[in-house]
Amino acid sequence: MSAVSTSVTALTLGGLDKLPGHARRCVFWEIDPAVAADSYSFSDPVFEKEAWLSTVLLEWGSCGQVALVDGQSAGCALYSPPSASPRAGLFPTSPVSPDAVLLTTLRAESPYQDADIAQQLIQAVVGDLMRRGVRAIEAFGIRKEPPSNSMADRALGSMRLMERISTPPRGTDGCTPDACMIEADFLEDVGFKVVAAHNRFPRLRLELDSDHLWKEDVERALDQLLAEAAMTQPNRVLCF
Incomplete structure (x- = not known):
């Protein structure tokens, strides 16, 4: 039986096709949901995602890591300045700290969820950003919402905010917080600390102390x- 070959490499303009299928279609972070909902011209999420990635790569530099297993897409991590992600300003735990880069996507594809793909991806992100002198990484984690808290959120008047966070851009399929956000428990397992607590969308931070x-x-x-x-x-x- 041959050994499995696993690699993690930085995303490049010529390698956008190596992104897993969901990541290529998902614009949960990249498109303002209010704009997308009102725009009838928004019908090609793959084009929108590739345009966004191309812009960030050209203007800011490396913004993704891609994991391959025997040449097949096994997962990816995407990150950028918070200003490049319109949805980042909608959370009850916003804004991201000015000295931090925002990690928006960290996803291992089936059947690799039980492997160490996610850990390898976060290590690659940390290595890249440390070489570039970034001080910290932050991410909005997601926790499964306890039923008892749903009415409390409504009582606090946050129903509209939660709906806006959860609204998928027009023309996308599966762009929801549960599908497109990183589990808070995983972030804590790899060293992130909660800096803004919330029962559903905590903001977490990883200091990059070289x-x-x-x-x-x-x-x-x-x-x-x-x-x-x-x-x-x-x-x-x-x-x-």
């Missing part, structure tokens, strides 16, 4: 070196 991460990498490499040395030379004492 000194701290560099020290962790060195310590991890040294531990591995010591473990390998102990296994290959069990009777030799290592002195540093």
